[in-house]
Amino acid sequence: MFSKPREFPPYELIDKTIVEQTAHKTRKLERLYHLTQSHAWDGKELFGQLVEKHGPPGTNMDPEVRESLSKLMTVLMWGELAAWNISADLALEIDDMDAKMAATGQVFDEARHFYVMRDYVLALGPAKQLGGLPKRLLTKVLDAPTLACKLVGMQLLFETNAVVMFRRIGESGICPILEVLLPYFERDESRHVGLGVMYVPRLVKKMGRREALLTRKFQLECIALLAASGFTLHEDFKRLGMNQRQMASRVTHMQDEIVRQMADEQGDVLGAVLTKGRWGEHVIDFVHPEGGIAEASPFHQSVHSGLTRTFKALDRAWA
Numbered sequence: 001m002f003s004k005p006r007e008f009p010p011y012e013l014i015d016k017t018i019v020e021q022t023a024h025k026t027r028k029l030e031r032l033y034h035l036t037q038s039h040a041w042d043g044k045e046l047f048g049q050l051v052e053k054h055g056p057p058g059t060n061m062d063p064e065v066r067e068s069l070s071k072l073m074t075v076l077m078w079g080e081l082a083a084w085n086i087s088a089d090l091a092l093e094i095d096d097m098d099a100k101m102a103a104t105g106q107v108f109d110e111a112r113h114f115y116v117m118r119d120y121v122l123a124l125g126p127a128k129q130l131g132g133l134p135k136r137l138l139t140k141v142l143d144a145p146t147l148a149c150k151l152v153g154m155q156l157l158f159e160t161n162a163v164v165m166f167r168r169i170g171e172s173g174i175c176p177i178l179e180v181l182l183p184y185f186e187r188d189e190s191r192h193v194g195l196g197v198m199y200v201p202r203l204v205k206k207m208g209r210r211e212a213l214l215t216r217k218f219q220l221e222c223i224a225l226l227a228a229s230g231f232t233l234h235e236d237f238k239r240l241g242m243n244q245r246q247m248a249s250r251v252t253h254m255q256d257e258i259v260r261q262m263a264d265e266q267g268d269v270l271g272a273v274l275t276k277g278r279w280g281e282h283v284i285d286f287v288h289p290e291g292g293i294a295e296a297s298p299f300h301q302s303v304h305s306g307l308t309r310t311f312k313a314l315d316r317a318w319a
Ligand SMILES: [Fe+2]
Pocket: 080, 083, 109, 110, 113, 189
């Protein structure tokens, strides 16, 4: 069955009084679109230059490290494709002219991120299958029931995790190509977070209690899938010298900062958006105990390894 056709053309986009009333906010969001253009980079050219300088990805890399890097980059690559599709959906669904422009700019960036990442992953070795848990997470946000859920999943969860992971992989010295390449990704992703910061509060303002609760529930389910996916990648992160506890703390810190910025934009959003809070600290302490799991209590270790086995089995079954 077809849904009700949307009103077309949307005359409010050129209504002078509305445009003037929102001119200030419009300028900030509209700026994101123009920044996309002025900061655009040529992925083919940059990647080509880096391969010429350092040799193909994986040159002189330990085979086990290469294997783990390939696994992680595969997740990030499909994440970029999901980001491309989701931002295209946002560009279509969002009604505000300014936010629509920002989302359109993001589509342009994510397309470049995907093709560069794909070129890298394919050059590193045969592409790996995407694990079932990250697959569920990506499809969950792709099929999000509301625009607010889609924005929270995309801008608050995917983008923040991507920014932190890109920085850590870039700094780790694993691959000289990624060391130069990933800061370009990171700069674009940081800009994308801006759309969520400026637009989610507008949606929250219009929400009833039911939709606010639905949004929080959606966010919580995404966090659970994200954390479960992390369990399946423990050994790979370790092999790549990436500290998951540190990354999880950085991500949640960044998310709390985003929620604070949202509140500065247009008032409280906490009815619809979760922050780390104290329970978040406990979750991080449990999943990534300080000093490593080997130093944790026997009970903690056995629950942790039971969960790891369960999530790995689910990851295979749902792949
Ligand atoms: Fe991206």
